[in-house]
Amino acid sequence: MALDSILGNNATFYLSLFCLLIALFVFNFTTRRRKNKPNLPPSPFKLPLIGNLHQLGTLPHRSFRNLSHKYGPLMLLHLGQTPTLVVSSADIAREIFTTHDVVFSNRPPATAAEIFFYGCKDVVFVRYGEEWRQKRKICALQLLSLKRVRSFQFIREEEVAELVSKIGEACLETENNNGCSVINLSHMLVGASVNILLRCLIGNKCNALRGSSNFDDLPRKVLTQFVAFSFGDFFPCLWWMDYVTGLIPKLKATSRELDAFFDEVIAQHKTIKHDHQSDRKEKDFIDILHHLQEEAMPEFELTQQDIRAMLVDMFVGGSDTSSTFLEWAMSELVRNPSIMRKAQEEVRRVVGDKSKVEDIDVKQMKYLECVVKETLRLHPPAPLLAPRETRSTVKIRGYDIPPKTSVYINAWAIQRDPEVWERAEEFVPERFENSEIDFKGQDFEFIPFGAGRRRCPGITFGVTSVEYVLANVLYWFDWKLPGSAQDIDMTENSGVNVNRKKPLHLQPVPVHSFGS
Numbered sequence: 001m002a003l004d005s006i007l008g009n010n011a012t013f014y015l016s017l018f019c020l021l022i023a024l025f026v027f028n029f030t031t032r033r034r035k036n037k038p039n040l041p042p043s044p045f046k047l048p049l050i051g052n053l054h055q056l057g058t059l060p061h062r063s064f065r066n067l068s069h070k071y072g073p074l075m076l077l078h079l080g081q082t083p084t085l086v087v088s089s090a091d092i093a094r095e096i097f098t099t100h101d102v103v104f105s106n107r108p109p110a111t112a113a114e115i116f117f118y119g120c121k122d123v124v125f126v127r128y129g130e131e132w133r134q135k136r137k138i139c140a141l142q143l144l145s146l147k148r149v150r151s152f153q154f155i156r157e158e159e160v161a162e163l164v165s166k167i168g169e170a171c172l173e174t175e176n177n178n179g180c181s182v183i184n185l186s187h188m189l190v191g192a193s194v195n196i197l198l199r200c201l202i203g204n205k206c207n208a209l210r211g212s213s214n215f216d217d218l219p220r221k222v223l224t225q226f227v228a229f230s231f232g233d234f235f236p237c238l239w240w241m242d243y244v245t246g247l248i249p250k251l252k253a254t255s256r257e258l259d260a261f262f263d264e265v266i267a268q269h270k271t272i273k274h275d276h277q278s279d280r281k282e283k284d285f286i287d288i289l290h291h292l293q294e295e296a297m298p299e300f301e302l303t304q305q306d307i308r309a310m311l312v313d314m315f316v317g318g319s320d321t322s323s324t325f326l327e328w329a330m331s332e333l334v335r336n337p338s339i340m341r342k343a344q345e346e347v348r349r350v351v352g353d354k355s356k357v358e359d360i361d362v363k364q365m366k367y368l369e370c371v372v373k374e375t376l377r378l379h380p381p382a383p384l385l386a387p388r389e390t391r392s393t394v395k396i397r398g399y400d401i402p403p404k405t406s407v408y409i410n411a412w413a414i415q416r417d418p419e420v421w422e423r424a425e426e427f428v429p430e431r432f433e434n435s436e437i438d439f440k441g442q443d444f445e446f447i448p449f450g451a452g453r454r455r456c457p458g459i460t461f462g463v464t465s466v467e468y469v470l471a472n473v474l475y476w477f478d479w480k481l482p483g484s485a486q487d488i489d490m491t492e493n494s495g496v497n498v499n500r501k502k503p504l505h506l507q508p509v510p511v512h513s514f515g516s
Helices: 002-036 060-071 090-099 111-116 130-143 146-151 153-176 185-202 207-212 218-226 247-272 285-295 304-335 337-351 366-378 459-476
Strands: 074-079 082-087 394-396 399-401 406-409 477-480 505-510
Touching: 060 074, 060 082, 082 090, 090 394, 090 406, 111 218, 111 247, 130 285, 130 304, 146 459, 153 185, 153 459, 153 505, 185 285, 185 304, 185 459, 185 505, 218 247, 218 304, 247 285, 247 304, 285 304, 304 337, 304 366, 304 459, 304 477, 337 366, 337 459, 366 459, 459 477
Parallel strands: 082 406
Antiparallel strands: 074 082, 394 399, 477 505
């Protein structure tokens, strides 16, 4: 009896011990998994396979802002198989750009960028590293420096004078017919922006080529195709579907249009060499890049594909950004006649009775500068900036952000944040009077050109051009809407640069000083 009792008690003991060990193992395993599980940012409910793609509309910057109102300014989405971080707060943007900028300095892979920029050999989409540093250095010191921008002033003056002349001719034609001149100002602004940039890129040697093709619309076409849905971007294993849908054939056809133009331009520059160009004071971008190529820099070899990619980058990004800005600026001014009058009074007072607007005049137009800033605040040409990708795991506001996460900084939402901006949705240039806030990447509530290492290198070039164009159209003409201010359609069009969905048609009225 005693032996049976001991054996029975031991069996119960060992069974209890075994159960306890199992319970401890399960508890330890569960606790360890909890500790190792990353603390991810808030995220909306996602569907199988497509994730949160169904929650994006045709204007992602607006969709992202609406979602951020519910899930917060740091939000993780799953766009297909691509984890995507969306930032909608100036404070979080400041932390990213100042503390973790290197981690956020890569670009995510993009089908369109691979095709248009020869495997991402341009400045915008090249991966972060030594190649990017050298190309960024070329842009900053050789192509887009303040000295170089000033050297192109004669191009801006000639092309803007031609724009003013075309608008004036349209007024005279309708005046002779006792009509009311209403012009497609959007089309004219696109043409002027493309012409200015092309002449800076390729000089005066290829006007015949430019006239043989419709290059005015090509930059906008490229940027529209950039946001076309790509299976490869969201579902890498389904890359072949981009051939089935016809996306890749379309991208390659557009790329061939760019190639045909720039290949011939480059060939002409090589033929001419420096025989007749060495004494020319003003060098275009191709001259400069070829000179750098011939120098054979020891730290970096500049190939023909590098040159073409950088030219396409600046041609597409620069011209459409400028024309998009000018469209929105004129749209806001005609909607706000008192602001238009105030800007025109300043422009005409500074210029006086001179026969043309000079660059030195524009620098004195402080209210015009406020108009430019307010337009960039309400209508940043690229509202989501260029996407970024994390290079490693990083912690932001207590949340773990995994490597290879695509990142969108919603500059459009940040610049309309009512907690930062008073009357955030209204066009109020006066907010920048006596204000130190600028768009050069140090004030994170106002980042239309980005911030950090990968901010836009062409800020000076772009702003100088649009200020000069805007000053001229305000100096030479009064502007009227065909209808009332309430009738103007401010609907946005989808694309990398968000321009007007419908062209801006306005009636120009020459002032008394026109043509003097």
